[in-house]
Amino acid sequence: MPSLLFERGAPGRGATFVSDAGAAARYLDAGLLRADLPLPDLAELEVARHFTELSSRNFSVDRNFYPLGSCTMKYNPKLNEAAAAFEGFTELHPFAPDAGCQGALQLLWRMQRALTALFGMTQFSLMPAAGAHGEITAMLMAKKHFNDIGEGARNVCLVPDTAHGTNPASAAMVGYRVNAIASTARGRIDVAALKRKLGADTAVCMMTNPNTLGLFEDDIVDVTNAVHEAGGLMYYDGANANAIVGLCRPGDMGFDLLHLNLHKTFSVPHGGGGPGSGPVGANKKLAPYLPQPLVIERDGAFALDWGSQRSIGPVRAFWSHFLAVVRAYAYVIVHGVDGLRRNSELAVLNANYVRAAVKDVLAVPYEDFCRHEFVCSAEALKKKTGVRALDLAKGLLDAGIHAPTMYWPHVVPECLMIEPTETETKATLDGFAATLRGLVELAEAEPDALRAMPLHTSVRRVDEAHVGRQANKGIGLRWSAEQGAV
């Protein structure tokens, strides 16, 4: 079955509503009309079938298990969608005066307050559009703070070697020099190594907790104290907060700034499924630097407030990805704090359940219980059979399971990072563990079978090295009648 519109149809089969160029010219500037565009002629039914077929190739949480580590691909309740579809939200004009959108402002205000309480901060801005955007927002706030207090010379950002790649990137984008901190054999930040690097140039230490190995940083209070004593700020990457909501709070651990990924922890579709939302929270010292406007309540009315002279200003047009916040807010009020805590506990339980079910066939490099995710390694399997983590991931695709995150964090060779989330049933987790174990067995008996996988996906193996090298040349995105997709 041809997979591109260009490969379907036949001349004259067109389903045009504007039937002649003369009609088009009534609507479009003549200079914009082109006679030489090689567009395919397709009947409307062909177009409908084409797109319906493509949509069935999408991999999504609603169809299959999606244990993609550090991404929290949990179920997004349909109730959230109903809330986000309310006309009063969807039809709002972004320039509506405050008096004309009190309900929407109240929702934003309540969400600011809910996050403040759940994460132990003083204030939240809902403006950043995604996690990495939240990171850079917070780095800009830190930078402005240091400039304001005459310590603009602080230019080093300390980042553990297990950090998400966006952390060093965000720090570098505001002009900080990034200095990596090693992890210990327990998979935690090496506090002694950190202390050796602290000094008059320390601006920020960016930490993820639980870290990307799925482990809770049990020395976190030591870390925050040491960084503060050196005059630096602590930044919490809260993209992985699914393990902690309702159980512990970054503010209580001593963090000055944090971002969240509402599109993970608070069940907003993401990963091609919808725009994100990366709110930034700040403690009392940093709150004046938050992007504005913030939503405030005054005498029972809600308003956009531009009052802070020290704010870094807006980081995005208008309020935020407003409908993403609506979805997340629906999730918060439906669950309440007890439900949110229960979800965190189940996320941790499910991850430990799968970890225990596979650890005898794929080594789990750290002994302790994990939080919302865990990493395991296919290094021994690779040495014995040549089958790599990548091959196992391809095998999972054939079983209708999304591949785990691979080869990251770099501190674990042949790494698979698995995050089952709290929304999966025990039967799904058992099925996943059995499939993974079956693939390891198959690799030992018939390594070539693994290397040939996937056999049942619409795209088989791609030449990843080639794609990586050619990425900036638009490889795979061009099509020509002579060559097809190149």
Ligand SMILES: Cc1ncc(COP(=O)(O)O)c(C=O)c1O
């Ligand atoms: C730990 C961590 N930090 C930051 C991010 C960046 O979030 P976003 O993809 O929304 O920019 C991610 C995303 O996967 C993450 O896992």
